[in-house]
Amino acid sequence: xxxxxxxxxxxxxxxxxxxxxxxxxxxxxxxxxxxxxxxxxxxxxxxxxxxxxxxxxxxxxxxxxxxxxxxxxxxxxxxxxxxxxxxxxxxxxxxxxxxxxxxxxxxxxxxxxxxxxxxxxxxxxxxxxxxxxxxxxxxxxxxxxxxxxxxxxxxxxxxxxxxxxxxxxxxxxxxxxxxxxxxxxxxxxxxxxxxxxxxxxxxxxxxxxxxxxxxxxxxxxxxxxxxxxxxxxxxxxxxxxxxxxxxxxxxxxxxxxxxxxxxxxxxxxxxxxxxxxxxxxxxxxxxxxxxxxxxxxxxxxxxxxxxxxxxxxxxxxxxxxxxxxxxxxxxxxxxxxxxxxxxxxxxxxxxxxxxxxxxxxxxxxxxxxxxxxxxxxxxxxxxxxxxxxxxxxxxxxxxxxxxxxxxxxxxxxxxxxxxxxxxxxxxxxxxxxxxxxxxxxxxxxxxxxxxxxxxxxxxxxxxxxxxxxxxxxxxxxxxxxxxxxxxxxxxxxxxxxxxxxxxxxxxxxxxxxxxxxxxxxxxxxxxxxxxxxxxxxxxxxxxxxxxxxxxxxxx
Amino acid sequence: xxxxxxxxxxxxxxxxxxxxxxxxxxxxxxxxxxxxxxxxxxxxxxxxxxxxxxxxxxxxxxxxxxxxxxxxxxxxxxxxxxxxxxxxxxxxxxxxxxxxxxxxxxxxxxxxxxxxxxxxxxxxxxxxxxxxxxxxxxxxxxxxxxxxxxxxxx
Numbered sequence: 001x002x003x004x005x006x007x008x009x010x011x012x013x014x015x016x017x018x019x020x021x022x023x024x025x026x027x028x029x030x031x032x033x034x035x036x037x038x039x040x041x042x043x044x045x046x047x048x049x050x051x052x053x054x055x056x057x058x059x060x061x062x063x064x065x066x067x068x069x070x071x072x073x074x075x076x077x078x079x080x081x082x083x084x085x086x087x088x089x090x091x092x093x094x095x096x097x098x099x100x101x102x103x104x105x106x107x108x109x110x111x112x113x114x115x116x117x118x119x120x121x122x123x124x125x126x127x128x129x130x131x132x133x134x135x136x137x138x139x140x141x142x143x144x145x146x147x148x149x150x151x152x153x154x155x156x157x158x159x160x161x162x163x164x165x166x167x168x169x170x171x172x173x174x175x176x177x178x179x180x181x182x183x184x185x186x187x188x189x190x191x192x193x194x195x196x197x198x199x200x201x202x203x204x205x206x207x208x209x210x211x212x213x214x215x216x217x218x219x220x221x222x223x224x225x226x227x228x229x230x231x232x233x234x235x236x237x238x239x240x241x242x243x244x245x246x247x248x249x250x251x252x253x254x255x256x257x258x259x260x261x262x263x264x265x266x267x268x269x270x271x272x273x274x275x276x277x278x279x280x281x282x283x284x285x286x287x288x289x290x291x292x293x294x295x296x297x298x299x300x301x302x303x304x305x306x307x308x309x310x311x312x313x314x315x316x317x318x319x320x321x322x323x324x325x326x327x328x329x330x331x332x333x334x335x336x337x338x339x340x341x342x343x344x345x346x347x348x349x350x351x352x353x354x355x356x357x358x359x360x361x362x363x364x365x366x367x368x369x370x371x372x373x374x375x376x377x378x379x380x381x382x383x384x385x386x387x388x389x390x391x392x393x394x395x396x397x398x399x400x401x402x403x404x405x406x407x408x409x410x411x412x413x414x415x416x417x418x419x420x421x422x423x424x425x426x427x428x429x430x431x432x433x434x435x436x437x438x439x440x441x442x443x444x445x446x447x448x449x450x451x452x453x454x455x456x457x458x459x460x461x462x463x464x465x466x467x468x469x470x471x472x473x474x475x476x477x478x479x480x481x482x483x484x485x486x487x488x489x490x491x492x493x494x495x496x497x498x499x500x501x502x503x504x505x506x507x508x509x510x511x512x513x514x515x516x517x518x519x520x521x522x523x524x525x526x527x528x529x530x531x532x533x534x535x536x537x538x539x540x541x542x543x544x545x546x547x548x549x550x551x552x553x554x555x
Numbered sequence: 556x557x558x559x560x561x562x563x564x565x566x567x568x569x570x571x572x573x574x575x576x577x578x579x580x581x582x583x584x585x586x587x588x589x590x591x592x593x594x595x596x597x598x599x600x601x602x603x604x605x606x607x608x609x610x611x612x613x614x615x616x617x618x619x620x621x622x623x624x625x626x627x628x629x630x631x632x633x634x635x636x637x638x639x640x641x642x643x644x645x646x647x648x649x650x651x652x653x654x655x656x657x658x659x660x661x662x663x664x665x666x667x668x669x670x671x672x673x674x675x676x677x678x679x680x681x682x683x684x685x686x687x688x689x690x691x692x693x694x695x696x697x698x699x700x701x702x703x704x705x706x707x708x709x
Contacts, residue, residue, distance in 0.1 A: 340639040341639050343661040344567070344661035345567060345569045345573070347662075348573040348574055351573070351664045352576060355580050356580075382661060383663075386661050
């Protein structure tokens with residue numbers, strides 16, 4: 001039964017435990033995940049930074065290589081030689097055969113006036129003048145020039161490398177168009193994963209290579225090159241569709257190109273989401289487990305509490321009962337004691353009257369016999385009253401238990417012998433089934449005998465005449481159980497609980513005090529045992545006396 | 556032969572009177588007093604052979620105390636205890652202190668007579684022994700005995 005107190009307590013315990021255990025769990029789970037995500041991002045940033053740097057270096061090498069070839073050419077071959085078309089053509093041929101990977105599309109010689117003197121290649125550039133072109137000025141000044149990418153021959157991206165000769169009086173320029181396909185491929189390899197991208201933009205933000213997402217080559221990118229500083233910088237940007245992207249930009253050293261490597265968060269293949277989901281699952285399972293365990297344990301706890309309460313109240317009830325018996329006993333003793341005194345006087349006065357009736361003067365009286373009879377009756381009933389009071393005082397008696405070495409079977413047998421005659425007269429058979437070798441116990445022999453006598457007497461009285469009684473003893477663990485079964489009419493259920501109450505008797509007035517069983521109960525209880533009964537109208541009644549085996553102390 | 560003298564001590568006057576009367580009816584020399592103090596006062600002046608003593612007398616001296624005093628004053632007196640207290644413990648304690656026997660109240664008068672008879676017999680044997688011892692002493696130490704006789708005469 002749930003008392004309101006425990007409902008409240010249960011709720012509180014569950015609530016507090018859950019809060020205390022789940023909150024940290026969730027907090028930790030969340031914190032760890034976010035830290036992980038943070039670290040992930042950090043790592044992603046670092047990665048693309050490094051990638052950008054190293055790839056930028058590689059691209060630099062690529063460009064430098066080509067520039068070097070041209071400068072070597074320019075420094076080794078004389079102007080007059082190379083400006084001859086067939087010589088130019090054969091040099092071009094040789095270079096292309098040896099190093100097809102160079103991507104050399106054409107080559108041309110331009111003099112110091114900007115005049116395109118010799119050309120080998122697919123375009124029709126001979127005779128053009130570049131004096132006005134800014135790149136011309138630049139190459140004449142700086143000695144080398146790399147152009148931005150443009151759509152060239154066959155609508156493929158190209159860029160130009162031009163180098164100026166250093167030898168001689170007149171400067172001249174060797175110009176070559178490079179197919180940026182190889183270049184593009186190099187850039188493309190940096191595009192890692194499913195969301196990674198890499199491309200080059202020039203100072204104005206125009207794509208120099210084809211990006212994977214978000215633009216076309218030679219269109220304006222959304223990035224602002226000025227945002228990327230000298231060192232390889234990494235930034236973050238949430239673009240139009242709400243995705244977070246990391247960008248790392250590394251400037252090439254050879255020209256004003258910026259290699260941009262981008263990554264969409266660190267969530268490659270949605271790993272992060274996976275981890276997050278797993279995290280949530282674990283925390284969720286943890287929470288469920290905690291909840292289950294808490295509820296279960298609290299339930300057990302409350303149950304135990306309730307059980308305890310029950311036991312305690314049971315114990316209290318027992319104590320109250322014991323107290324009641326003790327109080328009753330005291331009261332009975334008090335009453336008996338008080339009554340004894342007047343009884344003594346009545347008895348002696350009756351005796352005195354008897355003494356006087358023997359005197360001469362009374363012998364003549366015609367009522368003498370009646371007097372004597374009456375006085376005798378007084379005596380008789382005083383005696384009867386005496387028995388009652390002495391019984392009651394016996395009930396309340398609290399003598400020190402007197403411990404003998406008791407052999408239960410022997411005491412039983414003796415008691416049965418006492419009653420043998422009585423039983424035989426009433427045609428009642430007493431059968432015994434006594435376990436051999438019962439342990440000797442330390443107990444009060446006379447008191448035990450009193451109990452056996454009482455129970456056996458009750459059995460005989462229950463049967464009346466013609467029947468049988470079975471007496472058995474058996475040892476069970478640390479107890480000896482004595483059972484006395486009679487095949488009498490049995491005891492109705494309602495009476496069974498009252499039978500050990502003092503003054504409860506079913507016998508006619510004057511035939512029984514109703515104290516026998518309650519005294520026996522008290523005696524056995526004090527010995528640490530118990531008396532119980534089982535009864536059935538058709539089966540009869542069995543009394544069970546349980547005695548703990550107390551080993552006698554060695555003397 | 557002297558009559559045996561009986562002293563009955565009980566605070567219940569109806570009981571006391573009846574017992575004394577019944578004893579007297581049987582030609583026994585009985586005296587009754589109502590309290591332990593009265594009993595001791597009397598024992599100081601007169602000799603008794605048997606004292607019938609009610610142990611539990613509320614107010615005044617405790618029965619066991621009285622018993623002790625009696626034994627101190629007249630050690631040869633036999634005491635029979637009456638107890639309305641069915642607690643045998645007190646009676647057994649009394650026995651240890653030298654009481655002759657005990658009876659539970661309400662008692663059977665005949666039982667009292669029996670116990671008294673037994674007490675008398677014991678006393679008679681005791682008295683005989685004492686007499687014999689005195690005679691022996693008389694034979695051995697006449698002077699001492701003469702002194703005693705003189706004392707008794709006074």
